[in-house]
Amino acid sequence: MKAGPFDPARLDAALASRRRFLVATLLLVTTGPAVSVMADLHWRTGFDLWKIAHLAIFSLLFLLVALGAVQAVVGFWIRRRGEPCSILRSVDFEEDDGVLDAPTAVVMPVCNEEVRRVIAGLRAAYESVQEHGRLSACDFFLLSDSTDPNRWIEEEAAWLALTQQLGAKGRIFYRKRRVGLNKKAGNIADFCRRWGRHYRYMVVLDADSILSGRAITRLVRLMERNRGVGLVQAAPLLANGETILARLQQFASRLYGPTAGAGLNFWQLSEANYWGHNAIVRLEPFMRHCSLPELPGDGPFGGRIMSHDYVEAALMRRAGWQVWLAVDLEENYEECPANVIDLAKRDRRWLQGNLQHTRLIVARGFHAVNRVHFILGILSYLASPLWLALLALSAIIAADNARINPAIYAHLGFARHLHWSLTGESLVLFFYTIGLLLLPKAIGLLELREHPGELAAFGGWAAVWKGVGLETGIFTLLAPVLMLFHTQFVVLTLCRQPVSWGTQRRGREGASAWGEAIRGHAGHTAVGLIAAACVWSIDPRLAAWMSPVLLGLILSIPLSYFTGSIEVGAAWRRSGIFLTPEETRPPEVLERISRCLPELGPASRPVPEHLTADYGLLQAVLDPYVNAVHVALLREKDDLPAASEERFGALRAQLVCAGPGALPLRDKVSLLLDPDSMRLLHDEVWAAPAERLDPWWRQAIRHYSMVAPAPETPFDRQVA
Amino acid sequence: MESTSALRERSLAPQSDPASLSAQSEAWDDAFLRVESYLHAHRIQGRVAIHHLAAALVEEAKRESAGQRGTPPVTAAMNVLYRKMAAWYSQAFGEGGASEDALRSRGRLALVMTHLEAGWPREFLDGRPVRPALAEALRESRLEAGPELRPASMPAAPLEFAVAPAGVEALRGLRRPGLIQAAGLWLAIIGAMGAAWASSH
Numbered sequence: 001m002k003a004g005p006f007d008p009a010r011l012d013a014a015l016a017s018r019r020r021f022l023v024a025t026l027l028l029v030t031t032g033p034a035v036s037v038m039a040d041l042h043w044r045t046g047f048d049l050w051k052i053a054h055l056a057i058f059s060l061l062f063l064l065v066a067l068g069a070v071q072a073v074v075g076f077w078i079r080r081r082g083e084p085c086s087i088l089r090s091v092d093f094e095e096d097d098g099v100l101d102a103p104t105a106v107v108m109p110v111c112n113e114e115v116r117r118v119i120a121g122l123r124a125a126y127e128s129v130q131e132h133g134r135l136s137a138c139d140f141f142l143l144s145d146s147t148d149p150n151r152w153i154e155e156e157a158a159w160l161a162l163t164q165q166l167g168a169k170g171r172i173f174y175r176k177r178r179v180g181l182n183k184k185a186g187n188i189a190d191f192c193r194r195w196g197r198h199y200r201y202m203v204v205l206d207a208d209s210i211l212s213g214r215a216i217t218r219l220v221r222l223m224e225r226n227r228g229v230g231l232v233q234a235a236p237l238l239a240n241g242e243t244i245l246a247r248l249q250q251f252a253s254r255l256y257g258p259t260a261g262a263g264l265n266f267w268q269l270s271e272a273n274y275w276g277h278n279a280i281v282r283l284e285p286f287m288r289h290c291s292l293p294e295l296p297g298d299g300p301f302g303g304r305i306m307s308h309d310y311v312e313a314a315l316m317r318r319a320g321w322q323v324w325l326a327v328d329l330e331e332n333y334e335e336c337p338a339n340v341i342d343l344a345k346r347d348r349r350w351l352q353g354n355l356q357h358t359r360l361i362v363a364r365g366f367h368a369v370n371r372v373h374f375i376l377g378i379l380s381y382l383a384s385p386l387w388l389a390l391l392a393l394s395a396i397i398a399a400d401n402a403r404i405n406p407a408i409y410a411h412l413g414f415a416r417h418l419h420w421s422l423t424g425e426s427l428v429l430f431f432y433t434i435g436l437l438l439l440p441k442a443i444g445l446l447e448l449r450e451h452p453g454e455l456a457a458f459g460g461w462a463a464v465w466k467g468v469g470l471e472t473g474i475f476t477l478l479a480p481v482l483m484l485f486h487t488q489f490v491v492l493t494l495c496r497q498p499v500s501w502g503t504q505r506r507g508r509e510g511a512s513a514w515g516e517a518i519r520g521h522a523g524h525t526a527v528g529l530i531a532a533a534c535v536w537s538i539d540p541r542l543a544a545w546m547s548p549v550l551l552g553l554i555l556s557i558p559l560s561y562f563t564g565s566i567e568v569g570a571a572w573r574r575s576g577i578f579l580t581p582e583e584t585r586p587p588e589v590l591e592r593i594s595r596c597l598p599e600l601g602p603a604s605r606p607v608p609e610h611l612t613a614d615y616g617l618l619q620a621v622l623d624p625y626v627n628a629v630h631v632a633l634l635r636e637k638d639d640l641p642a643a644s645e646e647r648f649g650a651l652r653a654q655l656v657c658a659g660p661g662a663l664p665l666r667d668k669v670s671l672l673l674d675p676d677s678m679r680l681l682h683d684e685v686w687a688a689p690a691e692r693l694d695p696w697w698r699q700a701i702r703h704y705s706m707v708a709p710a711p712e713t714p715f716d717r718q719v720a
Numbered sequence: 721m722e723s724t725s726a727l728r729e730r731s732l733a734p735q736s737d738p739a740s741l742s743a744q745s746e747a748w749d750d751a752f753l754r755v756e757s758y759l760h761a762h763r764i765q766g767r768v769a770i771h772h773l774a775a776a777l778v779e780e781a782k783r784e785s786a787g788q789r790g791t792p793p794v795t796a797a798m799n800v801l802y803r804k805m806a807a808w809y810s811q812a813f814g815e816g817g818a819s820e821d822a823l824r825s826r827g828r829l830a831l832v833m834t835h836l837e838a839g840w841p842r843e844f845l846d847g848r849p850v851r852p853a854l855a856e857a858l859r860e861s862r863l864e865a866g867p868e869l870r871p872a873s874m875p876a877a878p879l880e881f882a883v884a885p886a887g888v889e890a891l892r893g894l895r896r897p898g899l900i901q902a903a904g905l906w907l908a909i910i911g912a913m914g915a916a917w918a919s920s921h
Binding site for chain 2: 017
């Protein structure tokens with residue numbers, strides 16, 4: 001195998017330390033002056049406890065802002081210079097293009113996801129791998145934890161139809177767990193326990209991941225070349241967004257992501273993080289060292305580990321295996337939430353998982369950089385309640401100042417040398433903060449200036465500037481809404497309120513609805529109005545300072561609806577706003593997925609509305625083929641005890657005579673998991689006279705009558 | 721809704737009664753529709769073929785029911801269809817012993833996996849032996865949901881917690897000489913800022 005100029009095995013530990021200390025020093029140099037100026041402002045009006053708390057929170061938040069800016073700066077610098085320590089430089093991909101025989105499993109864990117999108121993603125990856133033709137031993141797995149019978153049944157039929165259409169029998173597999181223990185981490189662990197020993201590598205995809213055959217092959221090649229690397233996380237770009245929010249995120253990630261990623265790699269090096277998808281894992285050490293333990297205790301900080309990826313990366317590193325971030329791996333994408341409510345739902349899941357890592361910061365044996373990952377993950381969500389606290393303290397301090405009218409040391413402090421008025425000094429701090437916030441954007445633009453081809457693909461300078469302006473404005477207004485969401489989630493998590501792991505809606509499914517926007521943001525609007533009235537009564541100038549925050553909250557309902565609108569998103573795309581190179585020059589793998597994804601137009605045989613709620617059950621019972629596939633995928637059980645036989649008999653009778661509405665979901669799932677019951681139900685319902693059947697079943701059977709085309713299942717769908 | 725027993729009574733009434741004759745005829749019409757729908761659900765191509773097949777099955781069910789009491793026409797007709805299907809699958813697979821419902825379930829799976837539904841009516845229940853090529857295709861069809869199991873254990877990684885990470889533990893992985901140099905630099909920066917503060921406040 002032809003080696004590239006970089007060998008991770010020879011990574012100089014002194015270089016890694018120097019880079020980390022450089023970043024820390026830059027953080028100190030950037031944050032120190034801001035904290036000093038804020039302290040000086042407080043000192044000039046007299047310190048008290050409120051101001052000490054305000055200064056402490058300000059320092060922590062400023063550190064996070066500074067980290068983003070510093071990463072962008074070092075990322076830009078190292079990209080210009082040519083990063084010598086990039087895992088992608090360890091293989092000469094041009095020279096090394098031979099066929100690989102490393103047994104590789106591409107796994108896609110799913111849970112109640114939109115089945116057509118899942119299948120389209122799997123199909124695109126499979127076809128792309130086949131066409132690329134450099135991976136001779138690559139199998140694909142759809143690992144389902146779906147609990148919604150409608151999704152579950154559709155997955156089964158769609159999987160079989162896919163293997164038939166592609167002639168991929170024995171290459172694309174499907175597994176549904178009976179009990180979704182330990183969520184996604186448990187799903188992957190179950191795969192490893194069953195089949196992990198067949199494979200050397202596992203490429204993990206999310207339901208919305210898009211990886212080309214070339215990208216997958218390159219990941220395998222990196223692992224084959226670097227035997228000391230346990231995991232390579234590929235930094236994905238966002239793609240396929242349709243709403244304003246989704247397109248705005250993908251525009252920002254495309255423009256600022258490469259420098260941010262390079263900055264991240266600059267200090268992480270072989271102690272990078274794992275994001276749970278778009279990554280390749282060496283299975284043997286993963287299975288030996290990365291099985292997640294339970295955390296002691298229960299509640300928000302104990303029990304099963306919810307956010308598994310950071311911990312798995314830390315465990316892999318603890319066992320001596322390197323973990324790398326592959327920045328700039330081409331044809332590597334993921335999708336993003338389409339509206340604010342879905343973004344918040346996703347954040348709620350991640351938030352609880354990240355807060356749980358608090359315990360792990362002090363676990364023995366982890367690398368210092370992995371501890372930093374845990375801390376940054378926690379702070380990324382704790383920043384919201386801290387920001388809220390900072391705003392509240394600012395209002396309290398302003399109210400105090402208005403009430404007691406403190407003496408101001410006009411010519412003392414830094415003003416002694418710099419001749420700053422109190423307002424002038426505040427403005428300096430304000431513009432410094434804004435400058436740091438905008439610095440990654442400016443650096444993204446500088447980077448773009450050096451790549452004229454990319455610039456054209458973004459639609460030219462006018463489109464880019466318009467996009468950056470709108471993205472900054474919209475994110476400024478949305479930030480306080482997300483702040484309130486995150487704060488609410490932190491409080492709920494600390495109060496041990498369970499997290500509902502709702503499925504993220506993607507594509508057209510994720511478009512906004514007014515009702516949902518009003519329900520989701522009515523509280524934010526109320527908070528915004530009350531806060532505006534309070535702040536105005538304290539000091540109208542303070543209200544002006546806080547106007548972006550207040551405006552974002554007051555306008556949260558229309559803002560949420562508008563940014564989640566597919567129609568407006570499409571209109572903005574036509575106007576050239578938020579264009580990305582993936583939209584103007586879509587790569588083959590994205591075009592392939594568009595072709596694979598059948599339009600969600602009206603089905604050839606629309607399902608009557610009252611049948612839709614239990615349509616999966618309907619098909620599993622009535623459709624001869626769906627029933628047969630479903631039964632074949634269930635594990636045959638030994639003889640059931642009489643009590644179980646009796647229970648299943650009673651449930652079947654109830655289902656037939658009273659319809660699915662009479663059974664709770666748990667009982668319907670029990671029946672769906674019992675192969676004998678499913679065979680018997682198929683025979684019984686079809687052979688029962690109408691009088692014995694609940695009207696729901698009579699309607700369902702009419703759905704199969706000769707007077708209309710047969711109902712649509714995945715077996716009937718053909719893709720161009 | 722009419723009870724099952726009432727329907728049964730009605731189906732057993734003397735055939736000379738025009739009302740009962742009509743009810744019975746309706747019940748057999750329902751049976752015909754049910755059989756037809758079931759065949760249609762198999763995606764069998766050709767309405768005429770389905771119609772003929774359904775008519776033949778219902779006629780056979782009628783003949784069988786003539787001497788029997790209590791089986792509703794829909795059930796009788798579907799039972800004939802189930803039996804015929806099981807026999808056909810049994811012949812195709814060349815196996816006996818499995819329960820009828822299991823055989824039919826496996827047969828349906830074989831059909832969907834071999835895409836035979838389009839040509840099926842011409843072959844199915846026509847009284848002739850199943851063609852060897854067809855039988856082999858059906859026999860060979862297997863659902864491969866996963867490779868062969870190779871169970872492995874994944875013992876949970878042990879975790880030990882310190883109340884607070886000791887200095888050495890927290891800085892694990894960082895080079896000490898570099899750390900000392902960096903700490904010196906940071907102290908110098910903090911000291912310079914402290915001096916600036918002290919000189920102005």
